[in-house]
Amino acid sequence: MTCRVKICGITNHEDAQMACRYGADALGFVFYEKSPRYITPETANSIVASLPPFVTPVALFVDANSDVIDSVIKGSSRWMIQFHGTESESECVSYQRPYMKALRIKKGDDVAALVSGFLSATAILLDAYKAGVPGGTGEVFDWSLIPGELPKPVVLAGGLTPENIKEAIKQVAPYAVDVSGGVELSKGIKSEPKVQEFISGAKCG
Numbered sequence: 708m709t710c711r712v713k714i715c716g717i718t719n720h721e722d723a724q725m726a727c728r729y730g731a732d733a734l735g736f737v738f739y740e741k742s743p744r745y746i747t748p749e750t751a752n753s754i755v756a757s758l759p760p761f762v763t764p765v766a767l768f769v770d771a772n773s774d775v776i777d778s779v780i781k782g783s784s785r786w787m788i789q790f791h792g793t794e795s796e797s798e799c800v801s802y803q804r805p806y807m808k809a810l811r812i813k814k815g816d817d818v819a820a821l822v823s824g825f826l827s828a829t830a831i832l833l834d835a836y837k838a839g840v841p842g843g844t845g846e847v848f849d850w851s852l853i854p855g856e857l858p859k860p861v862v863l864a865g866g867l868t869p870e871n872i873k874e875a876i877k878q879v880a881p882y883a884v885d886v887s888g889g890v891e892l893s894k895g896i897k898s899e900p901k902v903q904e905f906i907s908g909a910k911c912g
């Protein structure tokens with residue numbers, strides 16, 4: 708089964724259209740103001756309005772207030788939500804949108820037990836844990852911590868690059884992969900050659 712690809716940390720129209728040209732299945736938009744990849748709801752919704760069909764926009768939050776989340780998702784029915792903080796399942800469900808729960812994995816974590824807390828999620832994003840850094844760390848975690856069978860589709864994230872994507876997919880066989888820093892020229896600005904190489908490596912093996 709082909710691996711789907713989410714390009715995260717999109718901040719401008721040009722990168723959004725470029726990622727779609729190379730076959731991105733989803734684009735991530737970071738609404739966490741401390742991130743160098745932060746984008747305003749207005750700019751993000753302008754980008755979403757111009758997306759081609761069959762590309763899912765993903766609105767990413769870290770323990771955001773409901774008014775912040777509502778201000779984003781009201782702009783389009785296409786939004787999927789990615790909860791990247793300590794949100795409970797009931798909070799995630801309350802927005803009545805398809806959602807991914809991000810889990811930041813470290814040694815000793817019972818991944819199956821963590822996943823079992825979010826069975827209403829459309830998918831679970833497994834990311835690297837780094838103290839004080841909620842996401843976009845650019846660091847890989849120990850993929851052997853991921854059980855062979857989980858009750859939800861897995862989106863693998865954390866430190867993925869054009870150089871390691873094939874090995875990551877070989878080891879984990881995820882439903883999808885997610886990348887931000889590994890395909891950038893600078894924070895929030897994507898590299899066309901890196902995006903092309905990453906997607907090709909993910910989809911064509």
Ligand SMILES: O=C(O)c1ccccc1NCC(=O)[C@H](O)[C@H](O)COP(=O)(O)O
Pocket residue numbers: 715716735737739742743744767769791834841842843844845846864865866867885886887888889
């Ligand atoms: O990307 C960010 O700057 C970010 C900041 C705060 C919370 C989450 C963030 N990104 C979430 C993602 O889904 C990233 O794509 C994921 O953490 C992987 O990032 P990277 O290791 O840079 O590929």
